[in-house]
Amino acid sequence: MKNSLMVPVAFLANLLLWSALAAFFSVLSSSSFVLFLSAGKFVPILIELLWNAVKYLPFAILVSLLFTLMYLMRHKTLFFVSIPVVLGIAFASVVWLIPLSYAGLGRLSGAHADVNRLEGLLNETTPYIGHIQRTGNQARIVWLSESAGGRVVGPLVAVRQRASEEDTERAVTVYKNARFSAKAMTVTTDNAGASSSGDYTLQNGASGSGTYGRPRFISAGIDGISSVLDGFSAARSRGTRDFYLVVGSFMLAVLSLAFISRATGWRLLNLLFSCAFFSVFFILYRFTCSGPFFDLLMRFLPSSIPARLISPFLYAAFAALVCLVGSLIGLWRLTHRSKYPPMDGVYHE
């Protein structure tokens, strides 16, 4: 009974944790964070943290639900208590928590816009003096001083990339002056004091965001999360019914992982399968809304089904299939109990 009552606590603890983590890391990975931190401006950071916590709340809810299911897998609970509790949490999330996050975003949008404006201003005054920068055409440039608020730089020393080792032309060009655009991250040189002129586009910003080397799978994950959240937002703007259909079907798909989390007798494998399916839900979402797969489906499905309902239909169909197969397997296991012991290998009455 105790474990069953702990289900909402587990959900809320996870919700807090994942909201905080999502907000913290999305701010940490943004180029603005380092700018604000270096400039000693902490209020914009707090606003950004709050904005991201609210923005990623639907994602945090879905992850928390997954981990609540993992909690149920690991702990013995009363079936008739824990299942209604989980369903109640999911229902409350769809009808109350997720719409609340969108309302919160609307309230914070003014402050967020101010932060963006401040970021733009800070970006323009970023010092690059004396740092060798790599450019888009594989050259390296460095300027030793700047004036006019960083818009005029010079002297500029540019080292071009040799075409081949046979290329014996000199590599270094010194420009007396050049113009730097912080917005476009380009340096435009003039001919004074040099034999040639050239334009250089800097590879990385001063924030050094490029130096963190974000792994591709994380980028793919973030893109997936964004596409799902954008899908929810678009459905909300279309109307309440569409919103409930889209978010509800996604929620059902996540809830269906309860069956996958009990697919085998090895809990670790169940955890991996559940996490893998959960990730796939996010990564594949965009393909269920547009693209070649979506077009193919549209060709086979009756034209009476609106395009906007394809994605909810697919997620609901997946959930239904998993529930059906899972229920059948569960019933079969119950009837063959001696052959398929519980996961911890101990029978509990």
Added chain:
Amino acid sequence: MNESRKILPILFLHFALGFAACAVWAFTRGLDVDLLSPFVFAYRFRSAVIAFIGLLPTLTISGFLMGYSISFRAVAGEAVGRWSDTLLTVLKHAYILMLACLALYAVFAEGISPALTSRQKQAVVLTKDFKEYMRAARRFVDDSQPALAVVPTRAALQVWPGNKEALYLLDQIGYKQAEGAGGSDAKGRVRTASEEAVIREASGLTVLEALDKAIEADKKNDYFNAHYYASLAARLAPTTDPNHDVAVRLAAQAWNRVSEGHDRIQSRAEADLYGIKRDGYKAIGNQDYLRAYYIFLELREAELATNDRLGDPDVERFLEISRKGVLESFFFIDETASIKIFESSRDVFFVIRHPDGSADAVFASGITYTSHSGTDMAYLRGFEFASFDRNLGLRYQISVPYAKMVASTSGAKGSARPEILLRSVDRNREGVDVVPAVIAGAVPESERNILMLSMDYRDFSLLVEANRGPDSMSVMDLWNFVPKAESYGFSRKTFNLELIRRLVDPFLLLILSVCALILGWQFRLGKSVMFKFWWIFTVPVFPVLSYLAVEGVRYVSRLCNGALIALLPSYPLIPVLLALVVCFLGVSLAFFSQRSE
């Protein structure tokens, strides 16, 4: 119970399968670089080893996760309470195993992997060089300049000994030269006097020793040497030293004798020879070693041509003295012939910011390190230099095909500085010089032949490494370079980030290993649940997910490190290490505080 021993087979299986997978990948993938055929196998093998080293943390974490999840089945049915001895024992043994795996990884990642990566890059560069040498050699042969084709062909053969095409080309060159098409005989070239000159150790005499040698030479009527050593003693002794006056007097006396000698010689030929020797000696006295070198070289070659190779000891001695003098300010053009294949770095660029606001920009297309008589030196190919005054106006910009860099301890501060010799001269012919081309501005007289960079000599090798990128630098190099990065035009933040990344990586893996232990416990196999055969097919999923976890945590760590560097630019390492210790203790306590459900 000793779960650690039980997971060893799973861990080794992971390593074995991981290496096999890396080998399959390395030997089956299409090469993304152009390589000569003798380099391909070694390149692929090194790729496999490098990939395996990169995957080692992933395999370790995966092995821990899977191994402990299975081995904890032994206690699945038991009631294990919080802070139990059972978990403490597991944790203790797991730490030992983790530390062993981490030590292995640290040795591989910091010792073996950089060396292999460097060899990989070298193989690519050598391939490029080989093709360029062959192309150049063929062009010279086609243009009927076989003598010029010898050097690139031989250089190509140094890269790929026994290459049939290069050997055939060398034969062709030999035939063409034999036909008398022109050029010197590359194979049977007569060695010149300068090449036969014996390289002697630097004198390193004291004032008294030099004075003794001068008196001794004076007694033997060897007035050139008497003057030379007396002058040397006079230079070495301070003016307050009584020996200084003695040396000056002796030098003057000897020089008078040298001057008188010319008048006493009756034969015209001998008088001419004596006059030339005196001119050469005067040049040495005026420290015009280059002129003296060619004078004595000419005398030596004349002697070799006429006599039975028994040279005048005066000529030999002063040729050697002048040669050493020349090498203090110049280097010989032939020193740089075919050294390109030994280049260890290319396209090195940095700036030197001086405290007074002035700056220099330094670029070298290629750098070859070498040592001679225990002295380290480097040849800088395609050397370009721009100097800016304190108002950052361009003083001058020069470029030279080759420059020679040595460590110079002359000057203040005592630390060695890079001395760049810009002018190269021909070993045998006077007037064949390679001098820097002035692109802009006017070069001061004092910097036309020798350039002294205002930096520590040891920093140069750090800068060469920094140009390859922070990830190719060793931890020690990074540690030394971070405080200096800004003054050489590099971002301190980037190098600091890399240094911290490398230092925290073992700690991160240790924390992840304990997390794997926690997951292994929480999601352990049931007591009476048998390991099913089909589960084996899911085994590759574990390394994949471990890889995602390791890379994800590393990325998050980089983000946190970046934030700490922005917040505390001077001392970011201390809070990072503190945070890691707290995390490590936290996860260890989290494991220890678990119990059976």
